[in-house]
Amino acid sequence: MxxxxxxxxxxxxxxxxxxxxxxxxxxxxxxxxxxxxxxGVQWPKPWLSLNPNFESGGSVSELVEAGVLHPENERIFRFKADPESLVGNGMVLHRHQADAIRAAQSGKSYVLTTGTGSGKSLAYIVPIVDAVLRETAENGGKRLPGVKAIIVYPMNALANSQLGELRKFLKHGYPAGGEPVTFARYTGQESPDERARILAEP
Structure with missing residues (x-):
């Protein structure tokens, strides 16, 4: 062509x-x-643009093997085609995502600035999930109740989009009530009953 x-x-x-x-x-x-x-006033000249790949930061499996991530992350963060299955292709992280994970684990604050579609969300979602998994493991496998993190989005549309992504990772393949990490959306979109449930069962 x-x-x-x-x-x-x-x-x-x-x-x-x-x-x-x-x-x-x-x-x-x-x-x-x-x-x-x-x-040629009616049409511009061809526009060529390079879209370089981001530097690899290693796969989730490799970070698990290196002890950077809790083993359950390997089952959570993969591309699951079937909502009922944990089977799917493993996820490879970008360098900036892996660096963000390590920065979060050090307890330091960090700011990540990178382009659209570069996986900024995973740079904070993975550390949050990993922290919850480690806390549960330290508590003998029993998940401690309470809110562990709050993610603030400027628009409901972004919150709704991320809610769908979280479902793919944290609900797909796990039985109802057996998810290793739970989450909820708390905006003006929820019914009073749903908001009351979230407050009662954080």
Whole structure:
């Protein structure tokens, strides 16, 4: 496939389409319009953009083997095609995500600035989940009640989007009530009963 050839054909077809349905009688206007066509005013030149890959920070499995993450993270953070199964391709983290995990575990505050679609959410979700898993393990496998983290989003749309992602990781493959880490959305979208339940069972 020659993308430049395709681009040329698309432009030619578009030019034929836009110039065929109007016949300009005034010669001056006709020359002006023809000049616009020749200069390509109606369509920009091709835009080429490189999309470099982010540096790898290792897979979740590798971080588990290195003792950086709790073993249950390997089952949680994978691409699960089936909501009823824990089976799926393992997740490979970017370098900035792995660095954020280590920074969080050190107890230090950190700020992560990187592009859209680079996995910023996992840079704080993974450390939160890992901390809950470790706390449960230290308590003999019994999960301690209470709110462990609060994530604030500027818009409900973002909160709803992240809610879907959390369900994929923390609910898919686990029986109802058997999830290793629980979560809830608390915004103006919940019913009074749902908000009361969240407050009663943090």
């Amino acid at each position: 020659d993308v430049f050839d395709i681009h040329g054909r698309v432009i030619a077809d578009y030019r034929a389409f836009t110039s065929a349905f109007v016949e300009v009688r005034d010669e001056r206007i006709k020359q002006f319009v023809q000049g616009q066509f020749e200069r």
